[in-house]
Amino acid sequence: MRHPPRSVLAAVAGAAALIGSVTVPVVTASGAAPACSVEYSVTSQWDSGFQGAVRITNNTAAMSGWSLAFDFAGGQKLTQGWNAKWSQSGTTVTAASESYNGSLATGASVSAGFIASWPESNAVPTSFKLNGTSCNTAAEPSPTPEPTDPAEDGPPVLRVSGNKLVDAGGATRRLLGVNRSGGEFMCVQGSGIFDGPVDDASVKAIAGWKANTVRIPLNEECWLGLSTIDPAYAGANYINAVKDLVAKVKAHGMTPVVELHWTHGQYTGNSAGCSDVHASCQKPMPDMQYTPSFWASVANTFKNDRTVVFDLFNEPYPDRATSTTTQAWQCWRDGGSCPGIGYEVAGMQDLVDSVRGTGATNLILAGGIAYSNDLSQWLTYKPADPAGNLAAAWHVYNFNTCANESCWNSTLAPVAAQVPLVAGEIGENTCAHGFVDQVMKWFDDRGLSYLGWTWNTWDCSSGPSLISSYDGTPTAFGTGLRDHLRALNG
The missing domain is CATH 2.60.40.290 (Immunoglobulin-like)
Structure with a gap:
């Protein structure tokens, strides 16, 4: 989901690529x-x-x-x-x-x-x-633990099998749940790390909707602890807060999806969300300066916990900057010097390589172009994944171009026939749920995954907001998703 432009921050000194954390x-x-x-x-x-x-x-x-x-x-x-x-x-x-x-x-x-x-x-x-x-003295570094499977009542280790997501026993699984926004914007605005409470009670309320997945948007500058971010909300403090939320999500049996939402790189072209070079809005593509570093660090943090899913980049829109669809998809996969984008782009292949270079085999999601609403050439430009654990991500709102069954049948169904398909964000700006009801039915009929935007107490008349209180009280829009998840998993 695109947020309104955020506050502009001061310039940051450059840093080189992270090779690990x-x-x-x-x-x-x-x-x-x-x-x-x-x-x-x-x-x-x-x-x-x-x-x-x-x-x-x-x-x-x-x-x-x-x-x-x-x-x-x-x-x-x-x-x-x-x-x-x-x-x-x-x-x-x-x-x-x-x-x-x-x-x-x-x-x-x-x-x-x-x-x-x-x-x-x-x-x-x-x-x-x-x-x-x-003070105390350094101990010898502990040996790296082997990847662990979750507890019996915890979330599953997911892997791609054909066009399905399956657990360790081979049973088909679906990701059904919500987004928990805040980690992408609060820190860069100097206001905190998350928007609203992320204590055990608030996470338990998500599980009370019978959700099995929580997607957690992140900010690369805050994770990397760049000098323009308030140290209270950056680096180790930010990482530890994310790790704590991931642990709470898992403790309630839900799959955590960590997702890169806001990134560095100045873009002032068509549909720019802000003119800021810093990670204060959605950019058209990830940047080569910091994003591979971000994913290497995130992958190193969670590679020994394969229940954590990695969503590479929220909503690419290189199609708004380039003159042809082919150029947009080439930029999406290969990055580099993309037409209309003034910074060096990290393509989806770069990010897959960054994750796999750490030894992490966690499930990866990659959204398409047009704010992840266009998957028409996703299969043609699919990044190579040596772990064979890559799924397609897609977003849809009632105001998107591909927001009807005809489009879904022509562009989504071919993708879903070959790889797992996860609708990482679904929503509508009407404070009702008629549109998402249609989306959920189409995905249910095909055994696919979807996550509602968003578990935040915002005004649902100005954007999709599922709740009016962090105790799980739904808005009129959220009632549709809550009742549907309870009917499926109750």
Whole structure:
């Protein structure tokens, strides 16, 4: 779904491609609790540099100011930092509190981030001191766990089998549920991470509709912790919030779909949602500067949990920028220098490669052009997936071009005959549900998947909103989806 233009942010310094995301936990030996605990993270890394973060926890008396010191061991050189006053003398790096985050109560934590070069190696620091007191020391990295199957009452590990989604036992599964918007826009506006509560009660209310899937839109700049985003809503804080929501969704037996909604790259052409270079609106295509980095990081985060589904990019619309449909589909798959788009585009093949390059075999969804409403040449330009676990995504609203059964029969049915088809967003702007009733019937008749937009308490007369309260009270529009899911799964 396209959102109205959001607030414009200041310019951001460039960063290079992420090749992975690693968090090195720093834990104590057995015995008494340490005076302080530090978690050191490498959140992105490229040929000559990396982005890192520290999370400090105070286990002693409250502090009115703090200073963390550690030594680089591989010739790394600090270049910039945020959420602390960063400096380096020789190999010793110091992060001192800012005026706004100096108070650190007993048991409280604070995070700060930095960018540095690594001409020799990127060895992890092994000792940390907070206000001169030694914190816990680094443990050996734990071996990477094998991918795990869910608990008996949890969501299934999904894979593509022909044109169906199946679980580990080979039974056909459908993704039926809702979108939970907020993670794509709140952080970039400096307002938080999610719009409304994402506590256990609010997630339980979604399950109360008999939904089995929740799609979670994300923002790449917030996930990567770029310097223009408030650190409270970026980097490790943002990632941990997403991981927590994913865990809650799974705890209620539902499949989490993590989806990239808003991205970097300046576009001011036809149908532009904003003129901002930052990830403050829907862009026509993902950007090569950050999006492969985003997906490498997300895939590394969730690759050992194959119940999590990856939706590559919300609503591509290169067709609005290019002069021909062929150019649009070529841009969609191959990226590069696309006509009418001023930044280097990451195509769907680039993003599939980024995910699979981490070893992740999770199910991937890829939406077509025209805001994911056009799948007419999806099969022709289908990206190659070495894992063979790629499905088609499609969006439909009553105001889209392909919003009638004739179009669905001619363009969707051929795709659904060959690969699984997931309607990642369905909705209407009428505050009623007559249109989505038609969509659900067409998809039900063919055993396909769909997710309603959106589980947010917005005004359904200005856009599709399923609920009027996070306890699950439906709007007139949401009543249609709720009653239908309960009839199917009750």
